[in-house]
Amino acid sequence: MDHVAVLALFDRDMREDARPDGPGARVERVDKVVRQVGAEHDWNGVIWSDLDGPGADAAIADQVRYFGKLGREFEWKLYGHDKPENLGQRLRDAGFVAQPEETLMIAELGDLALDAQPPEGVRLLPVTDREGVNLVADVHEQAFGTDSTRMRHQLLAQLTGDEDNVVAVVALAGDEPVSAARMEMVPGARFAGLWGGGTVESWRGRGIYRALVAHRARVAADRGYRYVQVDASSQSRPVLARLGFQPLTTTTPYVHG
Template structure:
């Protein structure tokens, strides 16, 4: 993989060319940033920026004011190659709080190891209705220890708007949901995005997450997407590397006060 070329393509397709992620969201562009403005319960944030040492602080202050006028908390998604090099420091000085750093990992779907089955006794169930969405939200809460209200609303909206653009799946051990994940497919891009993969305590380390990654990657390849990308945590990065994913850069969410 030509890492520099793929990263540039990712920036063009997924950041500069970002699309709204659900009903009621919109993408706004100006010379310095691309931002998504969503509902109060949706995702609001900066997905791309073109800044330097002379413009960064002014543009940061402008975005803080813009979202404050809307009554929205927002996220500045900072990538490791974004400029200026001290942008994270400038965001912290402006009152943002960084969340844990993740690694943007990408693979060509055709090169992935996809002959991965769930562990014995576990089956995969497509998520297509509100009852299954509730199960996904519960798995997310148990896996990550965080509120899943926004995830539930987002997934319901995505399934209602266009089922072809989201693939969500549950892993069930018997009738017990033990893991869940989704994939977002953006028309006109070459990247399928893997999101939300989480496994409840007691089922980690058994190959469930690996099976969910392989399942979604197979779907992406069958629909003509060349690349599969994921923001990988420290825990999931080794699993993804064994499947064939390669790191491109880091990504850190900076959350406004």
């Protein structure tokens, strides 16, 4: 993989030319900033920027004022190669709080082995309705120890909207939900995004996460996508590397509000 070329393609497809990730949200392009704006439970934030040193602080202040008037907490999604090089420090100086750093990992679907299956006794259930969304959200709260209210709202809106851009799946051991994940597919883009792969602690290390990655990758391949991308935590990065994903840069959410 040509890392420089693929990263440039990712920036163009998924950031500079971003589309809303759900019904009710909109993407706005203001000067050298691309942002998504939605309701309170939608993801609100800056997706892409092309800033120079002299103009960075003013651009940051503009976004703080804009989302402040809306009464929205928002995120500035910073990538390791974004300019200026001290943009993270400028965001902290403006009152943003950095969340844990993750690694942007990308794989070309033609290079992945997509035959991984869940372990014996575990089955994958496609999520299509509110009951399934609740299973996904419950698993995420157990796996990550975080509140899933926003994700619950957003996933239900995506699944019940007019566009077929999201695939969600929950792994069941008998009737017990033990792992869950979703995939977002932007029409016209070459990248499908794998999100939220989480397994409850007692079921980790049994190949369920790997099976969920393979399941979603097969769907992406069937729908004509060339790449899959993940914002990988330190826990998932080794698994993804063994599957053939390659690290291209880091990504850090900076939250304000």
